[in-house]
Every structure is written in C-alpha cells, then in structure tokens.
Amino acid sequence: MYAQMVKSTGHGVKPLDEMDPQERAFQERIDAGDKIEPKDWMPDGYRKNLIRQIGQHAHSEIVGQLPEGNWITRAPTLERKAILLAKVQDEAGHGLYLYCAAETLGVSRDELTRMLLDGKMKYSSIFNYPTLTWADMGAVGWLVDGAAIMNQVPLQRTSYGPYARAMVRICKEESFHQRQGFDIMMKMANGTDAQKKMAQDALNRFWFPSLMMFGPSDKDSVHSAQSMAWRIKMNTNDELRQKFVDQTVPQAEYLGLTVPDPDLRWNDETGQYDFSEPNWDEFFDVISGNGPCNTERLNTRKQAWDDGAWVRDGMLAHAAKRKSQGIAAQ
C-alpha cells in the first residue's frame, strides 16, 4: 500500500513462551488491544519496522502531491481548481501528521527527508505514473485515494498510539478526496464522446497500478506475519485488494466504463469478483526506480528541499536574532 514493501526484521513470529519476560509482556499488551505509546519499552524490531512503515507512508503522501499538483494550474474551472488545491494541501498535511508520528520513535524529520532524497526510503509505486489528462485527476481520487482508504481505515486500530491517531485524522479527510475524484469521473463519463474516452483511458491506465498499491501477495510472508502479530499491519495484501475490487467494479459499471480486465467476472460461489493479477514484474521494476516518473519525482523533491534552504536558514537566523535581543515572539 502506501507502505508496500516493508520487510520486518526477524524470522517469523516467536511464540510467547520463547520470548523474554519484557517482550512477552509487550506482546500480551498488544494482544489485549492496548496501545503502545512513545516512551513505553518496545522491541527493536517493532521500532525499526514502524519507522520504515510510517516513514514510507509519509513520503507517499508528500510525493503523492506531485501527480495532482501537475493539474492545479490547468483545472477546467475555478471551482475544480480550488477543490484540487485543497485536496493536495490535505496530502501535505497527511505527510506532516505521519512524520510527527514517526518522530516519536526517535528518528528526526530531516533524517527521514534525507533518506527519501537519497533513495534509501521508498514511497508508493503509484506515484511514479504520469497524470496525462484532466480525467486522471478523477481516476486518482476515485481509485488511488479509494485504495488508500481501504488500507488506512483498519490502521486506525493499529497498536502504536501516535500512528493510530494520525490515521484517525487522515481518514476523516480522505472521503472528500475519493468523492471529488468520483465526481470528476461522473462529469467526464456523462460528457461528450471525447470526455468519455478520456475517462475510459484514465481507468485503463490506473486500474492495474491501483491494484499494485496493495503490494504483492503476502500469504506466505514471514515479514507480514510478524507485522500482523504486532498489529502494525491489520489485513493481508490480498484481502485488501479483493475488497477494493469488489467495491470498485460496481462503481465503474455505474459510470458506464469498462474495467480493463477481460478475466474479471463475478464468482457466485465465493461471492466476490475473480480478477487478473497485475504485472508484478512491472511493479518490481517501478519500485526499484525504473517507473515512468521516478527520476522526475525525486528530482522535484530534491529541488524543493534545496530551494527551501534559504527560507529555513533565514527563519532560524531571525529566531536566533530575536532571542538574543530578548524579544519574545508574540
């Protein structure tokens, strides 16, 4: 998902009776549904894993502003422009809520930024695809935010208090994002032939990348089992992907659009849709840096950081000067 490839440390889940007393008490608190707070003792692996997961999630929110930011100046009406601007601003906020949750684990904000810019931390593969037409703004809100919601709603119950609280704030804001996207899709799908074509084309390009957002199948992954035992992952990737397909297909039908999967069909026996797997080679290629926009996205973030340096330096110098003059900032 927004944290697609976070591998936990360790080798599978240790049974309770093999844990030392401290670790065992910790696991029992989690099993009882207790929240872990920043100053509480926690296993090293739990801390490291969370830093990677929350950090990757935060980076995804920040980099995720770019594909939509691409269309702010070209939105078709002033109202659409204001809405898109508000949506993108929310994503900046989501990044900030998450960075502050990660910071409670002892990593600094600047360190996290540095790891993103150095390519040592990842962000969701979905943001390495280009947004070519206005209909893509609809598809992104509808599908990408839709997939994000699917993952974020259960994470409101995650075991780490600051992460769970950040998720509660984020979830309150996400529904607007998906609805504004679907609203764009409805307009386009009911518009001229050319507009309808654009809507279909956007769905064609974003369908499989959206399914990839949930990450590869993790049925047999020990990493994923450990994360689930720690309650920092609440569902398997396949569960969430299935849920997303089941929810989204009827919405596409409502729009009169065709999901670009010839093998998609309702399965009466299972009570859910059968569908094709995305191309996982493409996924691994994109996540390792070779997607259509990886270089551009990272360069844009680097430039934003570098261009902002004089502002940060200036503000610090100003604060230091006022402090030395004994002026309280009022």
Next chain:
Amino acid sequence: MSNAPELPLWEVFIRGQHGLSHRHVGSLHAADAEAALKNARDVYTRRNEGVSIWVVEAAQITASAPGDKGPLFEPANSKVYRHPTFFDIPDEIGSM
C-alpha cells in the same frame, strides 16, 4: 543537502468549537513561536477544528516516565471511597 540545524519541534494544542479545553493534536517544526502558530493553523485547522491554538516547544515539556506509573497512579486504586458509588443510599432518599 544543507546541513543546517533542524527547525525545533513544537507540540500543538487546539481548543475545539464546543467550549472544551485545549487538547494535544500533534506536533510540527518551526523556527519560532510565531511561525509555529501559523504552521499549526495550516496543518491542524483546515476544517474549523478549533477556535484557539497553543504551541509549546517540545523541549519545554516535562513528562512522567512510563516506569513511574506504579508510584504515581496506583495509590488511587485503593481509595475507592473517593467515588460516589462506594456509598449505598436508600431508594427512599431519591437522587443524591
């Protein structure tokens, strides 16, 4: 990347609309209190979440340690008579 020192961390407290007390909502980075207030407005009150904001530099906060939970809070456990439900009042008395 510049190696400038990091902007300090501030904790943000917001008073909601309903005459409640200020409540901790999260943190942010800013050079000084003035900038912290402005950032808090943008990050934490985009949807009328509050009518008043407090910002406090995180370094200024003294917190109790999780290990002190016992000595700090356990003594209250044995003082059940501090709760009104400790006392049985006859029904004839009505509400009290």
